[in-house]
Amino acid sequence: MVPRQAAYDVVVVGGSGVDTVVRVGSLPVPLADSVSVGPIREWPGHTGGNVALGAGALGLTVALLDYIGDDWIGAQVRERLAEGEVEFAPLISPAGTRRAVNLVDAAGRRMSFYDGRDPAGLRMPRDHYLPWLRRTRHVHLSIMNFARFLYDDIEELGVPVSTDLHDWDGLADHHREFALRSDLVFLSAAGAGEHTPALMREILREGRAETVVATAGADGAYLLTRDGGPTPQHVPAAVPPAPIVDSNGAGDAFVCGFLYGRLAGRDVRECARLGAVAGAYACTAPGSTALISGEALHAADRIGDDVA
Numbered sequence: 001m002v003p004r005q006a007a008y009d010v011v012v013v014g015g016s017g018v019d020t021v022v023r024v025g026s027l028p029v030p031l032a033d034s035v036s037v038g039p040i041r042e043w044p045g046h047t048g049g050n051v052a053l054g055a056g057a058l059g060l061t062v063a064l065l066d067y068i069g070d071d072w073i074g075a076q077v078r079e080r081l082a083e084g085e086v087e088f089a090p091l092i093s094p095a096g097t098r099r100a101v102n103l104v105d106a107a108g109r110r111m112s113f114y115d116g117r118d119p120a121g122l123r124m125p126r127d128h129y130l131p132w133l134r135r136t137r138h139v140h141l142s143i144m145n146f147a148r149f150l151y152d153d154i155e156e157l158g159v160p161v162s163t164d165l166h167d168w169d170g171l172a173d174h175h176r177e178f179a180l181r182s183d184l185v186f187l188s189a190a191g192a193g194e195h196t197p198a199l200m201r202e203i204l205r206e207g208r209a210e211t212v213v214a215t216a217g218a219d220g221a222y223l224l225t226r227d228g229g230p231t232p233q234h235v236p237a238a239v240p241p242a243p244i245v246d247s248n249g250a251g252d253a254f255v256c257g258f259l260y261g262r263l264a265g266r267d268v269r270e271c272a273r274l275g276a277v278a279g280a281y282a283c284t285a286p287g288s289t290a291l292i293s294g295e296a297l298h299a300a301d302r303i304g305d306d307v308a
Contacts, residue, residue, distance in 0.1 A: 001089045001128075008087075008136040009060035009263055013129065013150060015048020015142025016066045016081075016090075017098030018073045019112075019248060021287055027105045043248070043287030044080035046098060047164060048142040050249045050288045053084040054256030054278065057291035060263065063087040063132050067122060067146070069096030084291075091128060095119055108244040108283055122146045126153065133157055137263060140164075140255070143178050151181045160184070164255055167191030170199040180207030184262070186255055189216040197232050200224040211268050213258065215251050215279070223272050235272040238280040238300070249288030254279035257297060274301060 023038045045053065052064040064081060068074035068090045074097040081088040101113045124146050130153060133139060139154055139161045141147045154161050162184035168175040169191045179185055185203055189196045192214075200212040204226055214222040214232065222232035257278030261271030277300045281292040292300075 003063065003089075003131050003135055004087055005061055005063075006135065007061070008063050008132065010052075010055050010062050010138050010140055010259060011132045011136040012048050012052045012055075012062065012064045012140045013124075013142060014066050014144035014147040015046050015051070016064065016068060016077050017044075017046035017049065017100065018076050019043045019045060019287060020099065020101045021104055021246070021248065022101065023104050023106075025106060027103060027109060027111055029103060041287060042076065043289065044076040045249060045252075045288040046100065047166070047252050048140075048144075049077060049081065049086075050252035051140055051142075051164075051255050052081065052086045052088075053288075054249075054253050054282075054291050055259060056084050056086050057293055058256060058260045058278075058297060059294040060260065063089060063136070065089045065124065065129050065132060066144075067091050067093035067118065067124070068098075069093055071096050073097040073099060089128070089132065091124065093118060093122065095122075102248055104246050104248065108247045110247055116144075118144060118146065120145065123149055129153075133159060138162070138259065140259070141178065141182070143175060145174070148177050148181075151177070155181075162186065162255070162259065164251065165191075166251070168199075170195065170202065179203050179209075183208060183210055184258075185209045185212045186251070186258075187212070187214050188251060189214045189219075189222065196222065197224075200232055201230060213254075213272060213275070215254050215275075217247070217250075221254070221272055221276060223268060225268055233269065235269065235276055238273075238276040240280040240284050241300070242284040244283045246286045247283050248286075249290075250279045250282045252288070253282035253290075253292070257292070260294070260297065277301060
């Protein structure tokens with residue numbers, strides 16, 4: 001495949017798949033032989049797909065490079081990305097398309113059972129990804145193992161790169177290279193808990209990142225930059241415009257809002273506020289279907305300015 005656009009705002013690498021969402025009364029689920037639940041739904045997306053779709057909904061020109069299976073699950077991914085007008089350049093993995101089963105309680109909280117299934121030796125050929133990397137303003141790497149092997153070429157091209165470590169506790173080796181070789185790092189405070197500020201400082205100290213953002217759900221987010229002092233700045237959570245239904249994809253939406261602001265030249269705190277607005281919006285519909293538009297993001301941002 002060859003790129004269809006002369007230039008891209010964001011190229012996302014890795015992280016597509018399908019979530020099977022099961023709504024339960026509470027978490028953890030009581031031990032029982034059988035539990036009655038509501039309708040079980042399948043939502044194509046996953047972290048890379050969600051970032052690509054969310055960035056596209058904001059009006060950015062986006063491409064997604066990834067491996068999927070030659071299976072009915074992969075067909076769902078293709079269809080969803082086509083509906084979202086995301087340029088998708090997939091390669092076929094013999095292991096099939098990634099999946100997850102997500103339990104979601106009445107408050108919208110989730111517990112995910114993730115089946116990554118990529119073979120350890122999977123690699124993306126340079127002649128597949130380089131044409132897109134040469135045409136983009138920004139690269140976002142999902143933490144698929146094969147994606148780490150793109151860093152040398154990304155650095156040589158001088159393209160800014162971000163990643164989302166999700167619930168990294170600071171110990172698992174898989175995440176470390178992504179943490180230390182990205183210019184912009186996102187993570188969830190759920191992984192490191194009270195050690196999150198120390199982990200953010202470690203990423204800045206040991207790696208190349210200029211900015212680290214830790215999302216904290218209803219508590220908002222925390223922002224740390226090289227020139228902002230040792231204490232992370234708190235960014236309040238945005239108020240969702242409708243009742244919370246499902247937190248699937250909220251962190252990915254935060255990334256989209258932040259990147260949208262960054263590519264528009266906004267300062268990092270404004271970018272984080274845009275991320276908070278997009279993340280709150282994502283919680284108002286099932287699965288990862290609530291994708292905020294650029295117009296709605298700007299309108300909510302103006303309301304936030306008025307409230308402040």
